[in-house]
Amino acid sequence: MNKYIRYTLLFLVVASVAGVAYFYLLQKSTPETITPLPTIDAPQQEPSQTEEKAIPPIPLPDAKERITKKPFGIYITSQNSPVQPEKFQGYHTGTDFETFSEEQDKEIAISAICEGKAISSGHVSGYGGLLIQNCSIDGQKVTVLYGHLALASLPKTNTDIKKGQRIGILAPADSSESSFERKHLHLGIHKGETIDYSGYVNAKNQLDSWLDAELYYSK
Numbered sequence: 001m002n003k004y005i006r007y008t009l010l011f012l013v014v015a016s017v018a019g020v021a022y023f024y025l026l027q028k029s030t031p032e033t034i035t036p037l038p039t040i041d042a043p044q045q046e047p048s049q050t051e052e053k054a055i056p057p058i059p060l061p062d063a064k065e066r067i068t069k070k071p072f073g074i075y076i077t078s079q080n081s082p083v084q085p086e087k088f089q090g091y092h093t094g095t096d097f098e099t100f101s102e103e104q105d106k107e108i109a110i111s112a113i114c115e116g117k118a119i120s121s122g123h124v125s126g127y128g129g130l131l132i133q134n135c136s137i138d139g140q141k142v143t144v145l146y147g148h149l150a151l152a153s154l155p156k157t158n159t160d161i162k163k164g165q166r167i168g169i170l171a172p173a174d175s176s177e178s179s180f181e182r183k184h185l186h187l188g189i190h191k192g193e194t195i196d197y198s199g200y201v202n203a204k205n206q207l208d209s210w211l212d213a214e215l216y217y218s219k
Contacts, residue, residue, distance in 0.1 A: 056113035056137055056216055057164045059146070059187055063097060069184075070096040072212040076200065083182065088126075090200030094145065094188030095213040099170065103183070108170040110146055110185055113213075115163040119143065121154045124197055127186065128171050128179040129154055132195055133161055141193055142211060147186035148178045187213050 060066070069082040072095045078086045099108060116135030124130040127147035131154050134143055146167060153168035161167060170185060171177035189211035190196045201207060 066097040097185040099183045118159045128177040145188035
C-alpha cells in the first residue's frame with residue numbers, strides 16, 4: 001500500500017512539473033503583442049514669406065484711377081499738355097490726382113501718406129494752398145508736398161501729423177487757393193529734408209531728387 005501511494009505521489013509530482021514546463025514553453029512560443037507608440041507629427045514649418053515693400057496710405061480714395069493727366073516725370077509744354085491752357089513747362093516732379101466730374105462741388109478730403117511734422121503750411125505761388133511734411137518712406141527721409149488745398153483746412157506749421165490723418169480738403173477750381181487751376185491734388189515726394197517747391201524741373205536727371213508716387217499708387 002505504501003508503495004502504491006509513493007508511485008501515485010511521484011506521478012502527481014511529475015505531472016505537475018510537466019504541466020508547468022508545458023505552460024512555460026507555450027508562453028515563450030506565443031509572439032508578444034507590441035503596442036506601437038503614437039505617431040507624433042513633426043511641427044509644420046511656416047513657409048518663409050518675403051517682406052513686402054511698405055506702401056504708404058493713399059492720399060484720397062481711388063488714387064490709381066485719378067492719375068490721368070499729369071503723371072510723374074511727364075514733360076509738359078504749352079503745346080502738348082493735357083491741361084489747357086497750360087502755364088508751366090518742364091518735367092513734372094509730382095503726381096496729379098484728378099477729381100471726378102461729380103466731385104466738383106463736393107468736399108474732397110486729403111490724407112497724409114506718412115507720419116511726420118508739418119514744416120510749411122500756407123499759400124505758395126503755383127500751388128495755392130500747400131502743406132509740406134517731413135517724414136520717412138521706406139526708411140528714406142523725404143519732404144512731401146500736398147498742393148492745391150483749401151487754406152482754412154490746413155494744419156499749422158510744426159503740427160505733428162499721423163499717417164492716414166486728414167490734412168485738408170481740395171481747393172475749389174479756378175480759385176486763388178488752387179492757384180486758378182482745376183480741382184486736383186499735386187503730390188510731390190522730394191528726397192531729403194530740404195524744402196523744394198519745384199513742381200517742374202528743366203532737366204530730366206533732376207527728377208532723381210524726387211520719388212515717383214506711382215510706384216505705390218498705380219499698381
